[in-house]
Amino acid sequence: MTAVRTDERQDGVVLVTIDRPHRRNALDPQTVAELHTVFADIAGRPEIRAVVITGAGSAFSAGADLKSTPEDFDRTEATPTAALLGAATSELARTMAAQELMASLFERIHRLRQPVIAAVNGAAVGGGFALTLACDIRIACPEATFGAVFIRHGVSACDMGTSYHLPRLVGASRAAELMLTGRVFDAEEALRIGLTVDTVPATNLIDTALAKAAEIAAHSPLAVWMTKETLWQNVDAPSLRHALDLENRTQVMCTATGDLHASFAAFRDHSTSRWKPL
Structure with a gap:
């Protein structure tokens, strides 16, 4: 059982x-x-x-x-x-x-x-x-x-x-x-x-x-993962500067997947974006 x-x-x-x-x-x-x-x-x-x-x-x-x-x-x-x-x-x-x-x-x-x-x-x-x-x-x-x-x-x-x-x-x-x-x-x-x-x-x-x-x-798998991870890490951030540095690096890394460009294109075309898997 x-x-x-x-x-x-x-x-x-x-x-x-x-x-x-x-x-x-x-x-x-x-x-x-x-x-x-x-x-x-x-x-x-x-x-x-x-x-x-x-x-x-x-x-x-x-x-x-x-x-x-x-x-x-x-x-x-x-x-x-x-x-x-x-x-x-x-x-x-x-x-x-x-x-x-x-x-x-x-x-x-x-x-x-x-x-x-x-x-x-x-x-x-x-x-x-x-x-x-x-x-x-x-x-x-x-x-x-x-x-x-x-x-x-x-x-x-x-x-x-x-x-x-x-x-x-x-x-x-x-x-x-x-x-x-x-x-x-x-x-x-x-x-x-x-x-x-x-x-x-x-x-x-x-x-x-x-x-x-x-x-x-419904959101991008990587975006969800990085949002959860960065959120809880920055709860313990020793300063705003540390939090911003981690956010900046995370955002730049996420743009490398192409999901951001695909999302903007889907928005312009009034269609639904298809996210890349992890």
Whole structure:
């Protein structure tokens, strides 16, 4: 039995669904390893242009599966960290391996060439919250909830990239309040503070996210890749000069494909431009 389902669409969009509704899509090591495999495959397939990730049932992801045990990890090992997790004998080694397995997944998603949209269909707390933060865009239904809740359990709320992503998305002061209180907040607040870009009824959530992904996929593959990469790199730019230098080099590189001239020609001819593949 697989914990992750994929549905490839004709427009170059892939829908990835965490399929553990009986556990509110909690992320046990095997599920994380399967997600590693799925996103590694997506990264190597240039025909895939954008990704939507969601959860089955009424939750996006309740975070780390606290009820999982090393014995649950009994299928194909997908990463070196997963192999370590299966072989580790001490509790400290297993905890570190599980931490690295999940954190490296979120880094993989954030650094993926293709943009990733989180369709948040319910609770996204703990590791599930960190997963949404690693995505490029978040769209939620009214029933969605969010929270960096680790601090409630005696450990730091700085976990799985949360302390990196959240201040950059909502500001340092807002992030501090959310992380220090560990409170769970709703979709209305998420939209108001800029964490999500839209709130739509649950029945329309997946279609809305897929439509947004298709809108992105309609653009030049290289332009989308370079926009995502340059955007997130320049979030950390030490100065405007550094950001402009990276933008200038990226723009010049993109013009070398001929897509810009083809687009201008299509505009003059009132036709649709055909982009070159990667």
